[in-house]
Structures are given as C-alpha cells and as structure tokens.
Amino acid sequence: ALGTSQPPVDAGERLLSLRRMPSVTSLHLTNNRMTVLPAELCCLETLQELELGHNQIRALPEELFNLTNLRSLNVDHNPILSLPTNLSHMPWLLELSARSLPVNLREGYSGGMSGEWSRGAH
Numbered sequence: 001a002l003g004t005s006q007p008p009v010d011a012g013e014r015l016l017s018l019r020r021m022p023s024v025t026s027l028h029l030t031n032n033r034m035t036v037l038p039a040e041l042c043c044l045e046t047l048q049e050l051e052l053g054h055n056q057i058r059a060l061p062e063e064l065f066n067l068t069n070l071r072s073l074n075v076d077h078n079p080i081l082s083l084p085t086n087l088s089h090m091p092w093l094l095e096l097s098a099r100s101l102p103v104n105l106r107e108g109y110s111g112g113m114s115g116e117w118s119r120g121a122h
Contacts, residue, residue, distance in 0.1 A: 019043055030054050030074075037061055045069065053077055053097070060084055068092050076100060 018024065018040045026049040027041070034055040041050070042063035053076035060075065065086050074097040081102060087093075 022046065025049065025069075027051065037064065039063070042066060048072065050074070062086060065090055071095065073097070 023046050024044050025046050028051040030051050030053045046069055047067050048069050049072045051074045053074050055078050057078040062084055072095040076097050076099040
C-alpha cells in the first residue's frame with residue numbers, strides 16, 4: 001500500500017545457506033535494508049568482492065576483516081558510525097568504497113573527498 005514502509009530485513013536467516021557455498025568469490029547485497037551483517041559472511045574464506053551499499057548497516061564486525069581474500073569492499077550509503085581500527089592492517093584489501101557515510105574516513109583510508117580508497121593508487 002502507498003505510504004507504508006516495511007521493517008528492516010533480518011538478512012541473517014536468509015543468508016544461512018551461505019555456509020553451504022564455501023567457494024563464493026563475489027557477493028552483492030546492495031539495497032536489501034540490512035541492519036547488521038550476519039556472522040555467516042565471515043565464514044566465506046574465498047570471498048573477494050563484497051557489495052553492501054545502500055543498506056542500513058551501522059557497524060562492520062571485526063571478524064569481517066579476517067577474510068584474507070577480500071579485495072574489494074563497498075559500504076556506500078550506510079549509516080556506519082565508525083570504521084574498525086584494524087582496517088589499516090588489511091594489506092589484501094585493495095579497494096574500499098565508503099561514500100556518503102556519517103563518519104569521516106581517517107587519513108590513510110581515503111583517496112580524497114569521494115570516499116573511495118585504492119591501495120597503491122596515486
């Protein structure tokens with residue numbers, strides 16, 4: 001109906017099957033009204049690309065940064081209030097896109113005002 005809004009999605013229950021897909025390399029979860037990242041995401045050891053833009057995620061779990069194959073992370077347009085401190089200790093992460101967050105990216109994370117960061121980019 002017009003004018004009604006739906007409650008945020010509990011993506012945890014819908015993503016439980018991810019544990020049965022250990023070879024996933026790319027996961028696009030954009031525009032799903034997710035409020036938290038399910039723990040199952042942190043079990044995807046082969047994950048290289050994670051798209052989380054345009055959700056309602058307020059925090060990134062520290063366990064996410066144990067994914068040593070993760071090369072690209074997009075968290076654009078989420079109400080994330082702070083970025084984990086261990087983000088700078090991820091030499092394997094080559095691209096971080098964090099546009100339109102309520103938090104300012106610290107020096108060393110950002111390639112400029114755009115909210116995009118690429119390791120080794122000049």
